[in-house]
Amino acid sequence: xxxxVGASSVEEFFSDIPEHLRIKGLDLSDGVSExxxxxxxxxxxxxxxxxxxxxxxxxxGAYYGxxxxxxxxxxxxxxxxxAYTPYQPEVSQGTLQAxxxxxxxxxxxxxxPVVNASHYDGATALAEAVLMAWKxxxxxxxxxxxxxxxxxxxxxxxxYCTSFNIEFVxxxxxxxxxxxxxxxxxxxxAYPSFSGEVxxxxxxxxxxxxxxxLCIVHADPLMCAxxxxxxxxxxxxxxxxxxxLGNPLNFGGPYLGIxxxxxxxxxxxxxxxxxxxxxxVGKRGFVLTLSTREQHIRRExxxxxxxxxxxxxxxxxxxxLATLGKQGLREVAKQSYDKAHYAAGLIGGTAGYxxxxxxxFREFLVETPKPAARIVKTLSRRGIMPGLALSRYYPDRPxxxxxxxxxxxxxxxxxxxxxxxxxxxx
Amino acid sequence: xxxxxxVYELSRAGRKGCSLPxxxxxxxxxxxxxxxxxxxxxxLDELTVVRHFTRLSQKNFSIDTEFYPLxxxxxxxxxxxxxxxxxxxxxxxxxxxVGDEYAQGALELMWRLQEGLREVGGFAAVSLQPAxxxxxxxxxxxxxxxxxxxxxxxxxxxxxIPDSAHGTNPASCTMAGFVTQTxxxxxxxxxxxxxxxxxxxxxxxxxxxxNPNTLGLxxxxxxxxxxxxxxxxxxxxxxxxxxxxxxxxxxPGNSGIDVMHFNLHKxxxxxxxxxxPGAGMVAANKTLAPYLxxxxxxxxxxxxxxxxxxxxxxxxKAFHGNFGVLVRAYSYLLMTGANGLRRVAxxxxxxxxxxxSLVEDVYPVPYKRNCMHEFVAKGxxxxxxxxxxxxxxxxxxxxxxxxxxxxxxxxxxxxxxxxETESKETxxxxxxxxxxxxxxxxxxxxxxxxxxxxxxxARLDEVMAARRPILCYRG
Numbered sequence: 001x002x003x004x005v006g007a008s009s010v011e012e013f014f015s016d017i018p019e020h021l022r023i024k025g026l027d028l029s030d031g032v033s034e035x036x037x038x039x040x041x042x043x044x045x046x047x048x049x050x051x052x053x054x055x056x057x058x059x060x061g062a063y064y065g066x067x068x069x070x071x072x073x074x075x076x077x078x079x080x081x082x083a084y085t086p087y088q089p090e091v092s093q094g095t096l097q098a099x100x101x102x103x104x105x106x107x108x109x110x111x112x113p114v115v116n117a118s119h120y121d122g123a124t125a126l127a128e129a130v131l132m133a134w135k136x137x138x139x140x141x142x143x144x145x146x147x148x149x150x151x152x153x154x155x156x157x158x159x160y161c162t163s164f165n166i167e168f169v170x171x172x173x174x175x176x177x178x179x180x181x182x183x184x185x186x187x188x189x190a191y192p193s194f195s196g197e198v199x200x201x202x203x204x205x206x207x208x209x210x211x212x213x214l215c216i217v218h219a220d221p222l223m224c225a226x227x228x229x230x231x232x233x234x235x236x237x238x239x240x241x242x243x244x245l246g247n248p249l250n251f252g253g254p255y256l257g258i259x260x261x262x263x264x265x266x267x268x269x270x271x272x273x274x275x276x277x278x279x280x281v282g283k284r285g286f287v288l289t290l291s292t293r294e295q296h297i298r299r300e301x302x303x304x305x306x307x308x309x310x311x312x313x314x315x316x317x318x319x320x321l322a323t324l325g326k327q328g329l330r331e332v333a334k335q336s337y338d339k340a341h342y343a344a345g346l347i348g349g350t351a352g353y354x355x356x357x358x359x360x361f362r363e364f365l366v367e368t369p370k371p372a373a374r375i376v377k378t379l380s381r382r383g384i385m386p387g388l389a390l391s392r393y394y395p396d397r398p399x400x401x402x403x404x405x406x407x408x409x410x411x412x413x414x415x416x417x418x419x420x421x422x423x424x425x426x
Numbered sequence: 427x428x429x430x431x432x433v434y435e436l437s438r439a440g441r442k443g444c445s446l447p448x449x450x451x452x453x454x455x456x457x458x459x460x461x462x463x464x465x466x467x468x469x470l471d472e473l474t475v476v477r478h479f480t481r482l483s484q485k486n487f488s489i490d491t492e493f494y495p496l497x498x499x500x501x502x503x504x505x506x507x508x509x510x511x512x513x514x515x516x517x518x519x520x521x522x523x524v525g526d527e528y529a530q531g532a533l534e535l536m537w538r539l540q541e542g543l544r545e546v547g548g549f550a551a552v553s554l555q556p557a558x559x560x561x562x563x564x565x566x567x568x569x570x571x572x573x574x575x576x577x578x579x580x581x582x583x584x585x586x587i588p589d590s591a592h593g594t595n596p597a598s599c600t601m602a603g604f605v606t607q608t609x610x611x612x613x614x615x616x617x618x619x620x621x622x623x624x625x626x627x628x629x630x631x632x633x634x635x636x637n638p639n640t641l642g643l644x645x646x647x648x649x650x651x652x653x654x655x656x657x658x659x660x661x662x663x664x665x666x667x668x669x670x671x672x673x674x675x676x677x678p679g680n681s682g683i684d685v686m687h688f689n690l691h692k693x694x695x696x697x698x699x700x701x702x703p704g705a706g707m708v709a710a711n712k713t714l715a716p717y718l719x720x721x722x723x724x725x726x727x728x729x730x731x732x733x734x735x736x737x738x739x740x741x742x743k744a745f746h747g748n749f750g751v752l753v754r755a756y757s758y759l760l761m762t763g764a765n766g767l768r769r770v771a772x773x774x775x776x777x778x779x780x781x782x783s784l785v786e787d788v789y790p791v792p793y794k795r796n797c798m799h800e801f802v803a804k805g806x807x808x809x810x811x812x813x814x815x816x817x818x819x820x821x822x823x824x825x826x827x828x829x830x831x832x833x834x835x836x837x838x839x840x841x842x843x844x845x846e847t848e849s850k851e852t853x854x855x856x857x858x859x860x861x862x863x864x865x866x867x868x869x870x871x872x873x874x875x876x877x878x879x880x881x882x883x884a885r886l887d888e889v890m891a892a893r894r895p896i897l898c899y900r901g
Contacts, residue, residue: 023675076509156740160742289895289897
């Protein structure tokens with residue numbers, strides 16, 4: 001090969017690099033075999049606690065749910081796994097049709113006319129939604145945020161918006177009591193809130209619209225299988241974390257940022273979108289579309305710098321929704337709901353514990369008789385992960401525990417949790 | 427290939443692809459004001475799901491099935507062992523909020539990967555937070571913004587971007603509140619130094635440099651550029667999209683770059699997944715390291731913790747980065763090692779120069795230099811034939827087209843990156859196809875204009891798709 005190029009050594013190709021900057025080698029070990037690499041990685045993996053080996057009640061934005069066997073099997077096919085962004089549609093119809101199907105199913109679930117091909121995660125989707133709404137309301141500068149929003153989501157919004165002069169105002173409690181006014185570009189509603197409370201949002205949405213503001217809903221997409229969707233209650237933009245729809249926990253990523261909007265706002269929405277069209281003989285096909293919003297066409301005038309979607313996690317969710325379907329998804333949601341309410345009943349009846357949430361889906365807040373962090377520690381030694389001690393984010397709230405129950409939890413596990421909590425209160 | 431119906435068209439009432447255990451707790455009613463009626467999802471049995479998605483997959487070109495020389499995208503082989511490593515239940519079933527003491531293995535993996543990438547790049551510190559290359563860019567320019575503000579240099583709003591840069595560079599600057607100024611390339615394909623000097627005034631925040639640039643050429647004046655920008659009071663951002671040309675040969679941190687992202691889904695072989703997820707770790711020198719996004723993994727004695735860098739720009743996503751992608755990258759780093767990483771760069775550059783030598787007589791290459799890991803040629807092979815036609819005809823020969831019409835500064839551009847994992851035989855076959863297409867372009871141009879002939883669909887009407895958008899199923 002060198003001869004064909006007319007070079008005497010590979011070194012010649014690097015002659016443009018100033019000689020004093022060319023290094024001799026890296027201060028790393030040399031490569032190892034497959035056996036050694038897997039042994040090394042497996043030994044690291046063993047040093048983590050696993051949901052499956054405990055009674056697991058920790059959620060808080062990342063959920064332990066069942067993933068049907070077909071999901072990873074199909075999504076792991078090399079033809080999906082090792083394809084690039086579908087810029088050449090004729091040889092990417094598999095990816096493109098799957099995105100279109102995901103967009104269609106996610107749109108129905110959220111009740112929105114349009115869902116895009118996805119963002120990095122729920123937090124970045126929400127941050128992008130805030131920027132989108134702020135830009136859409138040119139003469140308004142205020143964004144209302146709920147106090148009870150996932151703290152990490154609030155932090156991501158702060159990072160994303162730091163360069164713009166946006167005024168953030170926090171509101172407490174029901175969104176319909178939020179101070180929406182003529183300077184408000186948008187109100188963000190958490191559906192449910194971080195601590196699990198589900199407020200009906202229709203009245204808040206109507207009020208926002210009366211004042212000329214947009215309404216952004218951060219939704220739990222699984223909850224939407226049995227509770228009113230944000231779309232049917234009038235939301236303008238929806239951001240959601242799709243991890244619990246068929247993606248493993250993976251220590252926090254990769255997850256799935258679901259984003260949907262109305263037809264009126266679609267050309268302002270950041271993120272890839274797939275549309276249906278025809279080829280020259282009239283056969284149906286799919287393409288990336290509305291790309292004049294995007295960085296590779298508009299460069300500095302693009303609506304965002306985003307240049308990818310969460311292809312594989314989106315595909316997992318697409319296959320998950322298709323597999324469970326209309327009945328199955330409602331069953332997963334309803335079982336989670338029933339089990340969570342059963343757990344709340346037991347724990348609420350335990351001396352020293354008070355359930356603080358009134359309407360909730362699968363996660364509820366409990367006031368504990370002793371510091372929640374200590375209870376977590378005690379119970380995890382017994383093989384129970386009872387939830388999130390809120391002191392992780394709020395040091396001034398030591399006695400609050402956020403408990404999550406999913407379709408994975410059995411009645412026996414729930415009863416063990418209640419007994420263990422009772423014992424821990426002594 | 428026959429049409430594959432949509433999942434909604436395959437739906438039959440009452441079917442379900444997976445069942446749950448029977449309920450073991452009493453039922454609780456959802457309050458009326460919250461309850462949802464109806465859910466319009468499809469109903470499929472499991473086998474229908476399996477056949478449907480298997481058939482869809484067969485409509486894709488992929489690295490596993492075809493040569494895929496997309497310029498700047500580094501479509502190299504993604505080792506299967508990485509998938510096995512990432513599928514360990516110790517990762518899959520690890521909750522992000524368990525607390526550091528319950529996730530020591532994960533934190534150690536993150537720390538080791540940070541250390542490895544720091545060494546490869548020649549930087550002081552690394553954050554694995556960003557979820558993609560563009561996300562790393564946004565992090566990097568926000569770090570520059572934070573450092574400028576701390577210096578009181580609020581008026582420095584101008585970011586310089588070479589005209590060969592990816593579109594994400596200027597778009598990231600806008601998201602960080604900067605205005606961009608384009609710096610032209612000179613006749614050698616590198617940054618025009620006179621134009622750069624002229625742009626360096628007291629409003630300069632910095633410059634974003636991709637090296638090797640998107641023409642596949644090394645910025646020979648990289649040290650001088652960094653020195654000039656620093657003297658003018660700005661910072662240098664390095665776009666590491668093309669890092670597979672340099673691993674083990676050159677450390678960007680040594681040349682004066684302040685902050686840089688690597689695309690782990692390119693250089694470190696994690697699969698592209700039809701669009702993602704990627705991982706865009708960001709690295710910085712001593713000056714900018716305190717501003718890195720967090721949390722990052724820190725080693726304390728025998729244990730590991732997650733901590734925020736002291737002046738961090740904050741979080742750019744929830745939790746701790748695209749961890750599943752990081753496991754794959756770490757697996758690659760372990761198996762490739764110091765010796766292998768150098769071979770990566772050598773083979774990437776050898777393959778690109780070899781392929782260039784095979785086709786440059788037919789497809790003009792505008793810059794007469796050795797290329798790095800990729801090269802840009804022109805599709806000006808016959809009157810009335812365009813780069814798009816060549817790209818579509820390549821599909822008929824069983825090859826994925828190269829990146830086309832980019833970089834914008836080369837007309838009718840074909841940007842070809844063979845990558846280091848391809849054999850000489852594959853490169854020869856590809857060159858043969860390109861040469862045959864050049865002959866067809868003269869003798870039978872309609873073969874190109876009507877291509878592809880064998881794909882699942884013919885050329886699609888993209889104008890109609892954008893004018894009257896159909897973005898979800900309307901059954």
